[in-house]
Amino acid sequence: MTGMVALIALATLAEKKPAPNPPAEQKPAVSIEVAPLGYKPPGTFYLTYRLSSAAIGFFDNEHLLFTFRVGGLLQRAPNDPAEDDDQQIRALLLDLKTGEVVRKAEWRMHDRSQYLWPFEDGKFLVRRRDSLFVTDQSLELEPFMTFSAGIRAIQISSDRKLMVVETNEPEKLHTEPAEPRRLGTGEPVKVMIFPLGEKTPMLATEGQSATLLPLMGDGLLDLLEGKGQGFWVMRDVPFHGDPRIVAQVKSQCQPSARPLSASVALMVGCYGDSDEREVIAVSTAGDGELWRDRWQNRFVWGWFDSAENGSRFVYESVAVSRPISTFDALYPEDVQAQIAGVYDTESGKLVLVRDASPVLTAGQNVALSPDGKRFAILRNGTIEVYDLPPVSVPPPRTPPEMVAKKKK
Secondary structure, eight states: OOHHHHHHHHHTSSSOSOOOOOOOOOOOSEEEESGGGTOOOOOGGGTTTTOOOEEEEEEETTEEEEEEEEOSOOOOOTTOOTTOOOEEEEEEEEETTTTEEEEEEEEEESSSSOOEEEOSTTOEEEEETTEEEEEOTTOOOEEEEEOTTOEEEEEEOTTSSEEEEEEEOGGGTTOOOSSOOOTTOSSOEEEEEEETTOSSOSEEEEESSOOOOOEETTEEEEEEEOSSTTEEEEEEEESSSOOEEEEEEEOSSOOEEEEOSSSEEEEEOOOOSSSEEEEEEEETTTTEEEEEEEEETTEEEEEEEEOTTSSEEEEEEEEESSOOOTTOOOOGGGEEEEEEEEEETTTOOEEEEEEESSOOTTOOSEEEOTTSSEEEEEETTEEEEEEOOOOOOOOOOOOHHHHHHHHO
């Protein structure tokens, strides 16, 4: 699917009316060919496994980190566990002004799960098995933390203020896994929430399984049944203070919450009678609902990235040839394309849409700069970097108390 066709398709998801005349195709400000860097796209065999084999991210507006798997045989280390699935990752610091490689490093990873996350101050968090490192433009891995219980999941909040690490329960330490362990799978976990950059958790608890926590500002979001049938309410639950209701939505099932910034989150409902589900952007700063959209169920495996300042987010998903339910199997021949749309967070304006190539179902083949002014995507044998227009200003909103008065 071309970028222009994708733009028309995504821009008309919300309303069933003829698509408007498409705007002129925007050209990338920077294009860097990846084959000369040693990158080779994975085969179709890997499409449905969601293995992490490449990732891109911005250090700043002029420097990009590009990491990818380098093929070839690896000599097994003497003390490595038998279940390891090693891969060699090449890390490159790219100068976007010249398109040149400024610095290069090789990192050996011991599995195929996610290994890279954005960190604070233009740095990145790198996971090597159960140890965490921090890297900057030197590409050197500075030791940060090690967990003896085995890491099962990691996440960084969209505003780069909090980090969650989920590990095995201590009593599970001596249980040998029957097969290679992947992040996000397995049995009950210990959940620890850290202020980003610190090594002492501010909160530690237990969970039934590794899962995505909706970190928001200085707390979490949760969703509870509302008073009316089919209604759900979203609460902002700070780590210190009382919870408060910030939004209500109607859904046939419990919706999910996806933070986009320190004060804006998406409430994502489930599919109803149609092939679409409603998404609602909500402000926890007192503005209530900001905008709505509808997403089709033939776009699966969504992946998000947010600008550190919260001005924009990118939503990427895989377009498949048929509607897919939660329990349906997905085969390589079902995959048609991978589409990424860049949105202004507060207005919901769709700024840019491009199709990623090759399709990387684990995501991380798109990235936003920390200030939301640049967007990068791995596409058609190149890394394309786009300069984005100024963030749109949302229309003035009527204060909630004024809306209540009008209803009376």
